[in-house]
Amino acid sequence: MKHTLSVLVEDESGVLTRIAGLFARRGFNIESLAVGPAEQVGVSRITMVVPAEDKTIEQLTKQLYKLVNILRVQDITDVPxxxxxxxxxxxxxxxxxxxxxxxxxxxxxxxxxxxxxxxxxxxxxxxxxxxxxxxxxxxxxxxxxxxxxxxxxxxxxxxxxxxxxxxxxx
Known part of the structure; x- marks a missing residue:
């Protein structure tokens, strides 16, 4: 199943590289990726589409929160x-x-x-x-x-x- 993740991050260099590295180390493909400034100065929103099972997404979310500069991770796949x-x-x-x-x-x-x-x-x-x-x-x-x-x-x-x-x- 494809999951859509909305990730708020501090707008600092290297954040996207760390996120991509986390996915690569675990052998997951990011099917779609969009990054841009969020509503708050100094914060960016990353929207990713990731093909994975629910349990795997839960594990990836926990791993994302361990990275520096991650403010919020939300799986919005089943949310209007x-x-x-x-x-x-x-x-x-x-x-x-x-x-x-x-x-x-x-x-x-x-x-x-x-x-x-x-x-x-x-x-x-x-x-x-x-x-x-x-x-x-x-x-x-x-x-x-x-x-x-x-x-x-x-x-x-x-x-x-x-x-x-x-x-x-x-």
Missing amino acids: CVERELMLLKVQTKGNKRSEILEIVQIFRARVVDLAENFLIIEVTGDPGKMIAIEQILTPFGITEIARTGKISLVRESKINTEFLRTFVK
Whole structure:
């Protein structure tokens, strides 16, 4: 199972290296990683997606707390959250396919950020499922490059799980 960990750390050099080293020593892969300033000056938020079992995540959390500069570790996998990613796709637009691609871009509420004679660069933001969906739909047109950020996530204070609500809307 993939777990999403939100880690608050003191903004000091070497913190990310120590965290990555901890995961590497234990043979775990970090599938997605996003780091940036948090709400408090001098604190950064690291959001990681790690494929592991629940028990393993508990052990990794305990090990993370032993590292210097770790302020808080939270497994937010099963907590109602707002999740987002950013993806840039470079897509071929040979022939009369450009208008079809632009229609797909509109449907996904994405934007064209660069235009050339035979290529478009498309910016997509949204939840991870949206990233996968647009990539699959645009693949037949010829995606030549992809750059994708890691997942970022914040816990919903309303505690409402929108994924759960989607099961009722048809």
